[in-house]
Amino acid sequence: MTTKNLFNQIKAKQSFLCVGLDVDQDYFPVKIKDSPDNIFNFSKSIIDTTAKYCVGYKINIAFFEAYGIEGWNSLEKVMDYLNNYYPEIFTIADAKRADIGNTSKRYAKAYFDHFDFDSITVAPYMGADSVEPFLTYKDKHTILLALTSNKGAADFQLLHSGNDMLYERVIKTSLAWQNSNQLMFVVGATKAEALITIRKLIPEHFLLIPGIGAQGGSLEEVAKNGLNHQCGLLVNSSRAIIYASKEMDYAEKAGLAAKKIQEKMKELLIQNHII
Amino acid sequence: MTTKNLFNQIKAKQSFLCVGLDVDQDYFPVKIKDSPDNIFNFSKSIIDTTAKYCVGYKINIAFFEAYGIEGWNSLEKVMDYLNNYYPEIFTIADAKRADIGNTSKRYAKAYFDHFDFDSITVAPYMGADSVEPFLTYKDKHTILLALTSNKGAADFQLLHSGNDMLYERVIKTSLAWQNSNQLMFVVGATKAEALITIRKLIPEHFLLIPGIGAQGGSLEEVAKNGLNHQCGLLVNSSRAIIYASKEMDYAEKAGLAAKKIQEKMKELLIQNHII
Numbered sequence: 001m002t003t004k005n006l007f008n009q010i011k012a013k014q015s016f017l018c019v020g021l022d023v024d025q026d027y028f029p030v031k032i033k034d035s036p037d038n039i040f041n042f043s044k045s046i047i048d049t050t051a052k053y054c055v056g057y058k059i060n061i062a063f064f065e066a067y068g069i070e071g072w073n074s075l076e077k078v079m080d081y082l083n084n085y086y087p088e089i090f091t092i093a094d095a096k097r098a099d100i101g102n103t104s105k106r107y108a109k110a111y112f113d114h115f116d117f118d119s120i121t122v123a124p125y126m127g128a129d130s131v132e133p134f135l136t137y138k139d140k141h142t143i144l145l146a147l148t149s150n151k152g153a154a155d156f157q158l159l160h161s162g163n164d165m166l167y168e169r170v171i172k173t174s175l176a177w178q179n180s181n182q183l184m185f186v187v188g189a190t191k192a193e194a195l196i197t198i199r200k201l202i203p204e205h206f207l208l209i210p211g212i213g214a215q216g217g218s219l220e221e222v223a224k225n226g227l228n229h230q231c232g233l234l235v236n237s238s239r240a241i242i243y244a245s246k247e248m249d250y251a252e253k254a255g256l257a258a259k260k261i262q263e264k265m266k267e268l269l270i271q272n273h274i275i
Numbered sequence: 276m277t278t279k280n281l282f283n284q285i286k287a288k289q290s291f292l293c294v295g296l297d298v299d300q301d302y303f304p305v306k307i308k309d310s311p312d313n314i315f316n317f318s319k320s321i322i323d324t325t326a327k328y329c330v331g332y333k334i335n336i337a338f339f340e341a342y343g344i345e346g347w348n349s350l351e352k353v354m355d356y357l358n359n360y361y362p363e364i365f366t367i368a369d370a371k372r373a374d375i376g377n378t379s380k381r382y383a384k385a386y387f388d389h390f391d392f393d394s395i396t397v398a399p400y401m402g403a404d405s406v407e408p409f410l411t412y413k414d415k416h417t418i419l420l421a422l423t424s425n426k427g428a429a430d431f432q433l434l435h436s437g438n439d440m441l442y443e444r445v446i447k448t449s450l451a452w453q454n455s456n457q458l459m460f461v462v463g464a465t466k467a468e469a470l471i472t473i474r475k476l477i478p479e480h481f482l483l484i485p486g487i488g489a490q491g492g493s494l495e496e497v498a499k500n501g502l503n504h505q506c507g508l509l510v511n512s513s514r515a516i517i518y519a520s521k522e523m524d525y526a527e528k529a530g531l532a533a534k535k536i537q538e539k540m541k542e543l544l545i546q547n548h549i550i
Contacts, residue, residue, distance in 0.1 A: 126421055
């Protein structure tokens with residue numbers, strides 16, 4: 001999927017919402033806690049009620065991986081379902097992979113060839129040759145961690161090196177990598193003020209913004225500092241949507257929670273003359 | 276497994292070799308390229324001929340993940356085999372995971388609870404709360420990336436921040452994390468000179484050293500700068516062992532390649548009065 005396709009979808013749905021599928025049996029309604037294939041069925045129900053309000057699904061791979069083979073089976077089914085029924089929606093493997101070149105190549109194969117995700121999140125610590133194997137895929141996107149939403153972000157990402165903080169250096173350095181136009185960047189919603197600096201470095205790139213909702217970031221602040229002429233933002237909400245209800249109306253309530261965010265996003269897109 | 280158990284094994288086998296299972300069908304002998312269950316069968320044969328010469332197996336998760344469900348099935352079988360037949364051998368999930376706390380918790384569940392690995396490699400970029408969930412497991416070990424063996428290591432790991440390079444800061448900062456005694460660190464064999472500095476910071480911790488063989492690092496240099504009173508090193512070799520032959524004698528040749536390294540290691544352990 002190209003970023004142009006993504007922007008067209010943003011305009012059509014008047015939304016830049018990404019729904020995070022952090023699928024956790026511990027939060028399931030009691031009635032489906034032990035039902036067969038409940039990871040897939042829960043995901044499918046959530047997708048069906050939220051798809052018209054969002055432009056992306058961010059699938060948190062850890063939550064599938066934790067269940068071993070059962071989880072991987074569910075992941076295959078979720079991705080088949082999305083690719084068959086909602087091919088226009090941007091899919092993100094939130095996997096935070098990266099390793100030496102021959103190994104990153106394998107992760108790229110897993111997520112781009114095998115599962116056919118549109119994008120994957122990648123950690124920058126190992127540098128150029130750990131990220132470039134992902135960037136060789138045309139019309140796929142590599143979402144590099146820049147400034148994350150968690151407390152531990154301060155440990156290394158905010159360290160000063162010369163005139164830059166590490167996360168700024170990560171962004172600047174990555175722009176010289178091969179196919180860097182296929183990069184997107186993760187910036188936590190809890191770090192909305194940093195978006196001003198970040199937009200100076202990368203005015204055009206899309207940013208994936210986790211951290212509104214359960215983690216406490218503000219959508220308005222993020223939009224104010226982060227929107228660009230083609231929107232340029234994918235704002236993720238996971239728990240606030242998919243666990244909006246712990247009863248059997250969970251899918252319906254997830255749809256309503258997504259709709260509420262989409263309505264705010266529509267206003268923000270209009271206010272900023274993007275739609 | 277405790278580090279004491281690991282040291283006992285090092286003394287018993289007179290080896291600090293870790294065999295890397297980067298299992299790649301493209302390198303398999305032609306005769307088994309399309310045989311059923313060949314990922315597991317190849318791994319099993321390699322394990323059986325190398326187990327007496329090594330103290331650890333580093334399983335490169337990407338190489339299994341790339342094959343989807345088939346790969347995960349093979350990974351289950353390889354770990355069942357190791358845990359049942361070679362429970363004394365230290366197992367490393369070379370996965371380079373890490374994410375916000377609730378997600379790292381899931382990765383820890385996958386590799387420590389589900390697969391019962393003794394350790395996992397973890398990336399430091401997201402800081403304390405992305406690593407501590409791994410450290411809560413008693414007698415399991417978290418192997419933090421410090422200075423990696425690849426070219427891209429120079430992009431960020433060698434950046435100066437104050438008086439430290441980033442990788443030094445990663446080591447120093449991580450020592451304040453909860454259960455930091457359960458940390459080990461990755462240092463590439465191609466960076467053997469840095470081991471002198473690193474051993475000043477962490478004289479006691481075990482280091483996982485990839486990069487001898489195909490990547491060009493020197494075992495002698497690594498031993499000279501990295502050995503401590505309880506050995507403190509796990510030196511990994513992957514391709515040079517498991518693809519020592521592309522014919523049907525691959526397992527036998529892998530055993531011979533491992534034996535050759537073990538013999539050198541024995542000398543180094545004796546020279547340094549460790550055994």
